[in-house]
Amino acid sequence: MKIPMLDLSEQYQSIKNEVLEQLDQVMSSSQLILGSNVKKIEIDVAKLSNVAYGIGVANGSDAIHIALQAAGVKAGDEVITTAFTFFATGGAIARANATPVYVDIDPITFNIDPVQVEKAITDKTKAIIAVHLYGQMADMKALRTIADKYNLVIIEDAAQAIGAKQNGINVGELGTAATYSFFPTKNLGAYGDAGMIVTNQEQLAEDARIIRVHGSKPKYYHKLLGYNSRLDELQAAILNVKLPHLAQWTEKRRVIADYYSAQLNEKVNKFVKTPIEVEGRFHVFHQYTLRVERRDELQEFLKKNGISTMIYYPVPLHLQPVFEYLGYKEGNLPFTEKASAEALSLPMFPELKIEQQDYIINKIYEFYQI
Known part of the structure; x- marks a missing residue:
């Protein structure tokens, strides 16, 4: 697939x-x-x-x-x-x-x-x-x-x-x-x-x-x-x-996100942290972004199995060469730098089918040998 x-x-x-x-x-x-x-x-x-x-x-x-x-x-x-x-x-x-x-x-x-x-x-x-x-x-x-x-x-x-x-x-x-x-x-x-x-x-x-x-x-x-x-x-x-279609498309994104989270939290929560919707906030899930162990290895494994993923963002702005003049060094923003090393976004669009989600989820299970 x-x-x-x-x-x-x-x-x-x-x-x-x-x-x-x-x-x-x-x-x-x-x-x-x-x-x-x-x-x-x-x-x-x-x-x-x-x-x-x-x-x-x-x-x-x-x-x-x-x-x-x-x-x-x-x-x-x-x-x-x-x-x-x-x-x-x-x-x-x-x-x-x-x-x-x-x-x-x-x-x-x-x-x-x-x-x-x-x-x-x-x-x-x-x-x-x-x-x-x-x-x-x-x-x-x-x-x-x-x-x-x-x-x-x-x-x-x-x-x-x-x-x-x-x-x-x-x-x-x-x-x-x-x-x-x-x-x-x-x-x-x-x-x-x-x-x-x-x-x-x-x-x-x-x-x-x-x-x-x-x-x-x-x-x-x-x-x-x-x-x-x-x-x-x-x-x-x-x-x-x-x-006029935006509200309907947003609700579909939220349903997709809920399904991802329910399935991943059930079996791989030791290795994967799913997105948290803070109480009182309405998340529109432009991206469905995980924190994962062995991020780059997982991305390569999913790629070999036909699943596209993205890393948003691999190099935070304070460490970009164009902003070197500002004087930031690695270690200055530890939570930001940790997120850059762990974040992985899965396929997310309103038309994503549950069969496609199941395939993605099962491949994540397979990678972590669940």
């Missing part, structure tokens, strides 16, 4: 006719840039986040960068974040000419540890970026308290967590702004690059809209240093087709 990490083909077949119809409408209208489809997805994603404004941009990486700039982060500022995340988080801070300050994670959730955040605050600290990794929100209540105490901006990097909640609070509600990626692999994915910023702050939203079009308003008059980072009208049309 061959099982990919992600298979989008079945999902596409279920919505194909509607997607093609919408794409034809866009191309027939000749309204290809920042048109009605972009406006609709901005409104609907902001509503999903329970905030007032959505600003579509070219990708999730630009969303973080533009959100930081629109929130007033500048050269000389420090931004505290996690090193256990995709490069875009730290890269956006550096591209904003600010200094990334990396702190350790909560080993239970893989998310940033608020206690370590508060310890890292200096008189140069301007912002916190909370990454909601793998689909579960970081402790935003604690982080919001810290941000308010020290008058800090807090950006939610929700690239992997659209639809997640904490005690009934949506992603985006407790941050100065939140950012989404609609890369094709995401729970809500376009068929190319796309991203969005959501916020309740009118001025931040206005500045972000200006920044995404070269900093101009009106056209050819430039008040800010901006970029060409617009959400494409064609991608927006695809997202408008997909968004």
Whole structure:
């Protein structure tokens, strides 16, 4: 049996006719840039986040960068974040000419540890970026308290967590702004690059809209240093087709995650730690990520048996060569480094069949000789 990490083909077949119809409408209208489809997805994603404004941009990486700039982060500022995340988080801070300050994670959730955040605050600290990794929100209540105490901006990097909640609070509600990626692999994915910023702050939203079009308003008059980072009208049309299905797809992910956990906890809990959904949080399982013994050996064994897996992330940001100038050394963030050595993500997508899951689970049993 061959099982990919992600298979989008079945999902596409279920919505194909509607997607093609919408794409034809866009191309027939000749309204290809920042048109009605972009406006609709901005409104609907902001509503999903329970905030007032959505600003579509070219990708999730630009969303973080533009959100930081629109929130007033500048050269000389420090931004505290996690090193256990995709490069875009730290890269956006550096591209904003600010200094990334990396702190350790909560080993239970893989998310940033608020206690370590508060310890890292200096008189140069301007912002916190909370990454909601793998689909579960970081402790935003604690982080919001810290941000308010020290008058800090807090950006939610929700690239992997659209639809997640904490005690009934949506992603985006407790941050100065939140950012989404609609890369094709995401729970809500376009068929190319796309991203969005959501916020309740009118001025931040206005500045972000200006920044995404070269900093101009009106056209050819430039008040800010901006970029060409617009959400494409064609991608927006695809997202408008997909968004009504998101809740159903999320529930399927949760059912798949529950089945993985029940089966793995029953027999291999000595070798494998399954994801923990913290009480009061609604995990959307962008990834189903284990901590495992002999991680690299297990990955190779599964590969030989036709099962794709991924390691998110093998080298944490504080140890990446591009950030060597920050002075971090191995051992500085022990929980982060341990997670990088143990984390393994199994195939996860709404159309994953129970027979495929059983095959994966049985091969894990076989590897650990259960």
